[in-house]
Amino acid sequence: MHYWRMTGALALRRAARAVFRDTMNVVLPAHCGACDAAVDVPGRLCADCWSEVGFISAPLCACCGTPFEIEAEAGALCAACLRAPPAYRRARAAVLYKSVGRDLVLALKMADRTWIAPVLGEWMARAGGEMLADADLIAPVPLYRWRLIARRFNQSALLGAMLSRDCAATWMPDLLVRARATKSQARLSASERRKNVQGAFRLRQRHADMVTGKSVLLIDDVITTGATVEACVRALKRGGARSVDVLTLARTLDRST
Numbered sequence: 443m444h445y446w447r448m449t450g451a452l453a454l455r456r457a458a459r460a461v462f463r464d465t466m467n468v469v470l471p472a473h474c475g476a477c478d479a480a481v482d483v484p485g486r487l488c489a490d491c492w493s494e495v496g497f498i499s500a501p502l503c504a505c506c507g508t509p510f511e512i513e514a515e516a517g518a519l520c521a522a523c524l525r526a527p528p529a530y531r532r533a534r535a536a537v538l539y540k541s542v543g544r545d546l547v548l549a550l551k552m553a554d555r556t557w558i559a560p561v562l563g564e565w566m567a568r569a570g571g572e573m574l575a576d577a578d579l580i581a582p583v584p585l586y587r588w589r590l591i592a593r594r595f596n597q598s599a600l601l602g603a604m605l606s607r608d609c610a611a612t613w614m615p616d617l618l619v620r621a622r623a624t625k626s627q628a629r630l631s632a633s634e635r636r637k638n639v640q641g642a643f644r645l646r647q648r649h650a651d652m653v654t655g656k657s658v659l660l661i662d663d664v665i666t667t668g669a670t671v672e673a674c675v676r677a678l679k680r681g682g683a684r685s686v687d688v689l690t691l692a693r694t695l696d697r698s699t
Contacts, residue, residue, distance in 0.1 A: 475558035476545045485561040487542070495546075496538035498569065498693070506668070507534040508695065528668060529675040530660070531685045532573060535693035536565035539664050543692050547663055550691075551597045562691055563604025570659070570689035574609050577659035577687065579652065581617035583674055584643070588623065601691060602661035611659065612652075618674055619646050627670065635669035643674045645681035654682035665690045 472484040479488035487495070501510040503520035506528060510518070537543035546562065549555040567574060574580075582598035590596055599615045606613035621644050627635050645653060658678050662671055665688065675686045 475555060475561065476542050476549060485558045487561075491542045491545075494542040496540060496543050497565070498535055498537060502534075505532060507532070507693065529672045529679065529686070530688045533665060533668070533671070533688040533690070533693075534570045534573060535665060535690045536562070536569040537692050539666070539692040539694045547692050550600075551593075551663060554594075556595065556600060559600045559604050563601055563607075566601060566661075566689055566691055567605055567608070570605075570687070573659055573687040573689055574605065574611065576657050577609070577611040578656040579614050579617065580606050580609065580611045580659045580661060581614045581678075583660065583662040583670060584616070584618050584620045586620040586623045598662045601663065605661065605689070614649060614652070616646055617649050617653070617658075618643050618677060627666070632667040632669065635667050636672075639670050639673040641673075643677040645677055650681055653678060655684050656682075658683045658686045660686055660688045662688065662690045663692065665693045666696075 472481050472486070473479065474481050474488040474491055475485055476487055476491040479490070481488055498507070498509050501512075501514040501518070502508065503510065503523055504517045505519050505523040508520050508522070510520070537546070539547065546558065550558060550562065580602055582596060582602040584590075584599075585593065585596045596615075602615065603613065620642055622642055624638050624642050627638060630638060660671060660674055660678070665671055671688045671690075675688070678686050
């Protein structure tokens with residue numbers, strides 16, 4: 443009897459959510475995740491924006507995931523990774539950080555369009571499927587506490603939560619801590635970015651035993667020079683992680699600025 447009461451209550455909650463969703467779609471019609479055009483399904487893109495999304499696909503650098511302009515052999519590395527191998531094992535991103543890809547990152551991060559996160563998570567899951575399958579733990583790049591309070595949410599954690607729903611890996615939103623405030627990286631050079639985040643991240647002490655020997659998947663919204671994720675990767679490796687992969691929503695092509 444208890445089972446049937448629970449099942450019935452669950453069905454009622456689902457029905458209530460469906461009615462609420464349909465009602466809100468009438469009162470507040472769904473809009474494109476990147477612009478204000480009307481769409482049929484919340485969180486989706488209109489046809490114009492969809493055509494401008496720069497999805498990343500093979501051929502890619504086997505390490506950092508930068509797309510090649512010409513065909514390349516499996517396992518090929520880009521010049522940057524050959525010159526200075528990153529601390530992470532692999533990095534992948536779903537879209538290029540330009541045009542609509544950039545608009546979506548900023549819409550999520552700065553305009554509070556959190557309702558587009560499930561769709562963005564789907565894109566990231568396709569881009570990083572192998573890494574998701576290999577991961578033991580999934581963790582986001584953390585925000586400093588005052589920035590988190592000001593923004594009210596961590597966009598990297600929101601994306602990570604979407605990815606962890608259909609993954610066997612353990613979701614650990616507080617695995618890393620940002621030990622000090624850092625400047626915005628946006629206007630800094632590559633060398634300034636590295637100096638800015640040096641020593642800024644550490645493993646949260648109460649989770650120290652969980653990292654040893656594990657494969658960690660680190661989640662962020664954008665990778666540019668890689669300075670932020672590299673600082674996080676080093677903190678995880680100091681904590682005993684066997685390997686660290688990086689999965690982001692977007693990436694730039696120029697890692698030198």
